[in-house]
Amino acid sequence: MQIPHEVTARPDTGLYNAKLGIWLFLASEVMLFGGLFSGYIFLRLGAEPGYWPHGLLNVPVGTFNTAVLILSSVTVVLAWASLKMRQFSRYKLYMGITILCGILFLVVKLAYEYPQKFTHFGVFIKKDALGKYEQYLGNQHLAALKLDPRVEISGHLLDAPKGSHYEKVAQENAEHFRHLLHEGGAEHGEHGEAPIVTTDDPNDYVIQLDPANANPTDPANERPSFWAKPQTMKTAVVQAADIDGPHPSMYIPRHSPYFAVYFTITGLHGLHVLGGVLIFIYFWGPGTELYRRNPEHFTNRIEVVGLFWHFVDLVWIFVFPLFYLL
Amino acid sequence: MASHAHDDAHDAHHDDHHHELSFWEKYIFSTDHKTIGIQYAITGLLFLLFGFCLMMVMRWQLAHPGTAMPVIGPILGSLPVIKDHFPGGVMSPDGYNEFGAMHGTIMVFFGIVPIAFAAFGNFVVPLQIGAPDMTFPRINMASYWTFFISCVIMLASFLVPGGAAKSGWTSYPPLAGIADLGPAYHWFFNGQSLWLTGMIFNITASLLGAVNFIATIIQLRAPGMTWMRLPFFVWAQFITAFLLLLAFPPLEAAGIFQFMDRVFGTSFFMPTGLVVQQQLTDWSGGGSPLLWQHLFWFLAHPEVYVLILPGIGIIAEVVANNTRKPIYGYKAMVGAIFVLGFLSFIVWAHHMYMTGMGAKVATFFQITTVVISIPSVILITALLLSLWGASIRFTVPMLFATAFMPMFGIGGLTGIPLAFNTVDLYLHDTYYIIAHFHYIVAPGTIFAIFAGVYHWFPKATGRMMNEFLGRVHFWLSLIFINGLFFPMFLQGMAGVHRRWADGGGADLDHLTYELARPVLHWNPFMSYAAFLLGAAQIPFIFNFFWSIWNGRKVGRNPWEATTLEWDAPSPPPHGNFDKEIAVYRGPYEYSVPGAETDFTPQSEPTGSKTPVVAPVVHAPLSAH
Numbered sequence: 001m002q003i004p005h006e007v008t009a010r011p012d013t014g015l016y017n018a019k020l021g022i023w024l025f026l027a028s029e030v031m032l033f034g035g036l037f038s039g040y041i042f043l044r045l046g047a048e049p050g051y052w053p054h055g056l057l058n059v060p061v062g063t064f065n066t067a068v069l070i071l072s073s074v075t076v077v078l079a080w081a082s083l084k085m086r087q088f089s090r091y092k093l094y095m096g097i098t099i100l101c102g103i104l105f106l107v108v109k110l111a112y113e114y115p116q117k118f119t120h121f122g123v124f125i126k127k128d129a130l131g132k133y134e135q136y137l138g139n140q141h142l143a144a145l146k147l148d149p150r151v152e153i154s155g156h157l158l159d160a161p162k163g164s165h166y167e168k169v170a171q172e173n174a175e176h177f178r179h180l181l182h183e184g185g186a187e188h189g190e191h192g193e194a195p196i197v198t199t200d201d202p203n204d205y206v207i208q209l210d211p212a213n214a215n216p217t218d219p220a221n222e223r224p225s226f227w228a229k230p231q232t233m234k235t236a237v238v239q240a241a242d243i244d245g246p247h248p249s250m251y252i253p254r255h256s257p258y259f260a261v262y263f264t265i266t267g268l269h270g271l272h273v274l275g276g277v278l279i280f281i282y283f284w285g286p287g288t289e290l291y292r293r294n295p296e297h298f299t300n301r302i303e304v305v306g307l308f309w310h311f312v313d314l315v316w317i318f319v320f321p322l323f324y325l326l
Numbered sequence: 327m328a329s330h331a332h333d334d335a336h337d338a339h340h341d342d343h344h345h346e347l348s349f350w351e352k353y354i355f356s357t358d359h360k361t362i363g364i365q366y367a368i369t370g371l372l373f374l375l376f377g378f379c380l381m382m383v384m385r386w387q388l389a390h391p392g393t394a395m396p397v398i399g400p401i402l403g404s405l406p407v408i409k410d411h412f413p414g415g416v417m418s419p420d421g422y423n424e425f426g427a428m429h430g431t432i433m434v435f436f437g438i439v440p441i442a443f444a445a446f447g448n449f450v451v452p453l454q455i456g457a458p459d460m461t462f463p464r465i466n467m468a469s470y471w472t473f474f475i476s477c478v479i480m481l482a483s484f485l486v487p488g489g490a491a492k493s494g495w496t497s498y499p500p501l502a503g504i505a506d507l508g509p510a511y512h513w514f515f516n517g518q519s520l521w522l523t524g525m526i527f528n529i530t531a532s533l534l535g536a537v538n539f540i541a542t543i544i545q546l547r548a549p550g551m552t553w554m555r556l557p558f559f560v561w562a563q564f565i566t567a568f569l570l571l572l573a574f575p576p577l578e579a580a581g582i583f584q585f586m587d588r589v590f591g592t593s594f595f596m597p598t599g600l601v602v603q604q605q606l607t608d609w610s611g612g613g614s615p616l617l618w619q620h621l622f623w624f625l626a627h628p629e630v631y632v633l634i635l636p637g638i639g640i641i642a643e644v645v646a647n648n649t650r651k652p653i654y655g656y657k658a659m660v661g662a663i664f665v666l667g668f669l670s671f672i673v674w675a676h677h678m679y680m681t682g683m684g685a686k687v688a689t690f691f692q693i694t695t696v697v698i699s700i701p702s703v704i705l706i707t708a709l710l711l712s713l714w715g716a717s718i719r720f721t722v723p724m725l726f727a728t729a730f731m732p733m734f735g736i737g738g739l740t741g742i743p744l745a746f747n748t749v750d751l752y753l754h755d756t757y758y759i760i761a762h763f764h765y766i767v768a769p770g771t772i773f774a775i776f777a778g779v780y781h782w783f784p785k786a787t788g789r790m791m792n793e794f795l796g797r798v799h800f801w802l803s804l805i806f807i808n809g810l811f812f813p814m815f816l817q818g819m820a821g822v823h824r825r826w827a828d829g830g831g832a833d834l835d836h837l838t839y840e841l842a843r844p845v846l847h848w849n850p851f852m853s854y855a856a857f858l859l860g861a862a863q864i865p866f867i868f869n870f871f872w873s874i875w876n877g878r879k880v881g882r883n884p885w886e887a888t889t890l891e892w893d894a895p896s897p898p899p900h901g902n903f904d905k906e907i908a909v910y911r912g913p914y915e916y917s918v919p920g921a922e923t924d925f926t927p928q929s930e931p932t933g934s935k936t937p938v939v940a941p942v943v944h945a946p947l948s949a950h
């Protein structure tokens with residue numbers, strides 16, 4: 001039994017089956033990501049002022065990944081066009097580039113962007129304790145500029161309360177911090193005080209500050225900024241009693257709704273990239289067998305996975321401004 | 327395929343020459359739309375029965391709270407895990423919640439949709455449009471097996487520590503977010519997390535099915551099968567598939583969010599400062615429980631049309647066939663169903679009036695909800711008017727179809743007051759709501775399903791179901807189903823809440839809610855109606871299996887019907903048709919003046935009219 005219009009288009013619809021199928025599938029994908037993004041919008045609009053971080057992500061790295069994906073979208077079209085002209089070796093080349101781009105994207109995400117989050121620590125300060133930490137938050141300055149208040153102190157954790165599961169990470173960070181101090185003696189005591197690496201109170205957190213907290217009134221530290229600023233050598237002590245919420249955490253999904261949506265959406269997007277790459281690898285390697293039997297059918301398949309790839313690209317085009325820029 | 331039981335002489339020459347399918351390929355991992363349809367039907371019917379059994383146990387509890395159900399109670403009280411919710415065979419409130427949540431979930435997502443959409447759609451649609459199969463047979467198979475996995479997950483969730491999900495079929499957070507978590511539970515193998523996982527598989531299966539249905543209807547219509555010649559059933563499935571395709575993904579998104587909340591401790595739906603049993607919970611907060619409700623109802627309102635549209639499609643086929651005349655207002659019905667499909671995406675918040683959305687938003691959803699009742703009324707009116715002046719053949723399917731109309735009418739009309747914010751604030755979450763939608767889904771869709779089973783059974787098996795047993799089944803079902811659901815309106819209007827685990831109290835001396843006093847006596851009445859309704863299904867179940875082997879043998883077209891499925895042998899072989907199929911006329915040419923018989927099949931060429939043949943040529947079907 002042969003299903004009609006598997007390879008050739010049905011004249012009155014102008015489509016072969018798989019092409020219609022992928023468009024329908026993509027329609028449902030649009031609704032899936034629509035649902036996910038509506039979660040982003042809903043949570044962001046519902047967030048109290050100051051509780052939705054901006055500009056935490058590394059814009060140059062994001063821009064690089066955007067470029068990588070766009071390039072791969074171009075090469076996948078070239079791969080398909082080569083097949084249309086029955087130039088098989090050019091197809092292999094372009095498809096190869098596409099695959100490499102996809103892998104590069106994933107490597108940047110998994111080996112650089114995500115791990116960076118996992119080592120970053122942030123605490124939200126209770127409303128009635130904000131004043132106590134004014135030197136790290138600069139809220140008077142922000143209020144004068146009519147900007148949202150700052151409620152979070154973030155950076156690298158150098159000391160965590162006894163028994164907290166961040167104790168070990170903090171110790172490692174502290175060691176690294178001391179090492180840096182040792183090397184660049186100049187920074188030592190920048191503000192006339194010895195940097196604190198430990199505290200006497202076992203319930204305190206010691207944080208090596210992000211620039212925005214180290215110099216909260218410096219306009220250069222306003223987020224978002226294009227270039228990521230290096231960690232300062234300044235530290236702050238935050239008392240556990242002043243911390244809002246059940247417990248502070250690294251920049252992991254449970255940290256805040258922001259990171260929850262960030263990891264969920266980029267994670268699902270990443271899975272789509274991975275899926276695309278695997279299919280591409282199949283059609284670059286073993287799948288090419290179909291080309292020898294039925295080049296047109298094979299070309300159609302590449303067109304269809306190409307459409308999927310464009311969609312994956314398109315999702316990223318929404319992810320990038322929503323998370324990196326706004 | 328040569329081993330298909332052929333009863334028809336025409337089929338004798340029909341043989342497959344190259345590839346003999348193994349047992350596994352033919353019956354288990356089959357890519358044939360008919361086998362997959364039957365797989366969906368059997369799985370769905372079993373789940374329908376299972377969901378009904380859960381409900382009967384709950385109904386015992388409502389009739390006689392705090393007592394063990396005879397026979398069943400002691401059994402449940404001795405099964406592993408389940409016994410935790412049945413101390414001494416008596417259903418605990420947790421057990422009531424568990425069975426209630428799973429009843430709703432199973433009936434909607436594992437019973438009705440798999441049968442009305444997937445089973446009938448798979449079996450009938452390709453036949454009715456003259457296609458050899460679905461466009462993507464292997465994806466079709468993947469759809470069924472993904473669904474099967476979701477079934478296994480849902481069933482398994484009854485046996486994990488703590489039992490299955492307990493937060494209603496709507497799984498509202500924060501309750502659903504905190505349910506089944508803690509030291510006594512596994513982080514993943516717990517009721518609510520498995521519910522979410524099962525739903526994600528279920529949704530994926532629906533999406534695969536929906537893509538296939540739409541592509542099939544667009545691409546594989548036989549020559550001459552123009553859009554306005556499609557049987558109404560095909561239209562209904564087409565719109566339904568779009569609803570599934572576009573409405574389900576947001577629920578998938580919501581399911582992923584809730585899963586993240588439970589497993590990774592995120593706060594999509596967890597509000598700030600959530601305190602459970604005097605303990606501040608671990609969630610960072612900042613999330614919104616309302617977000618879940620929006621995403622859920624964005625699916626679940628279209629979903630209610632997914633529940634009913636295939637039913638209306640089946641009824642249209644049965645009515646046209648048994649009234650021996652075209653259905654009244656075919657074009658209006660097609661138009662109505664389009665409007666309905668579109669509007670169903672912008673009414674969802676009528677389920678959320680209680681959330682205090684503000685007058686402006688409520689007004690918007692009030693208006694759209696009232697507007698959507700117009701196409702619903704068009705559909706039901708067209709079906710009713712089709713009966714006018716007909717010499718009706720009251721076959722078993724037609725009995726069910728006739729009963730469908732007033733029952734659906736009651737369900738639909740009682741929905742209209744709910745559209746209005748002020749009325750709904752009072753009726754929300756009462757038994758009135760339960761009565762409203764059960765009238766649509768039970769004596770509505772389920773009767774349509776029965777009509778469909780009796781109607782297409784001869785096509786699927788080559789044999790008729792027993793007429794007498796069918797009538798017994800029908801009349802008993804009709805009586806008891808009304809006994810079961812009608813008093814719910816009365817209870818609901820008195821204010822009885824839909825989720826009281828004791829139905830308001832054991833008796834008038836032991837009321838948990840005073841307001842239940844005037845309507846409490848309905849509880850036992852409804853429960854016994856439910857048990858009798860269960861008993862009324864025995865003739866059906868017996869008839870179904872008995873007729874597979876012993877029913878009266880029939881040829882291709884026992885109902886003297888016009889649509890294409892009756893041109894194929896009964897049962898149709900792999901590839902469906904044993905002749906070239908082309909379409910020359912509309913779907914319901916019954917009692918055409920001057921015609922020899924009172925039905926003119928769509929495939930019958932006319933001498934006078936030139937056949938309008940779409941510029942599409944199928945690969946010859948005989949060239950397997």
Ligand code: HEM
Pocket residue numbers: 496630631633634676677695696698699702737738739741742744745746750753754755759762763766767
């Ligand atoms: C004829 C037009 C209809 C109108 C105006 C209507 C209106 C409503 C409204 C406003 C509610 C929410 C009540 C509340 O929770 O307070 C509701 C609930 C419901 N309706 Fe309808 N409805 C209609 C038709 C249908 C149809 C065709 C179905 C198909 C099965 C259906 C199934 C349901 C279900 C399942 C619920 C309850 C969901 C839940 O809370 O668990 N309705 N209806």
Ligand SMILES: [Cu+2]
Pocket residue numbers: 626627630673674676677
């Ligand atoms: Cu609704």
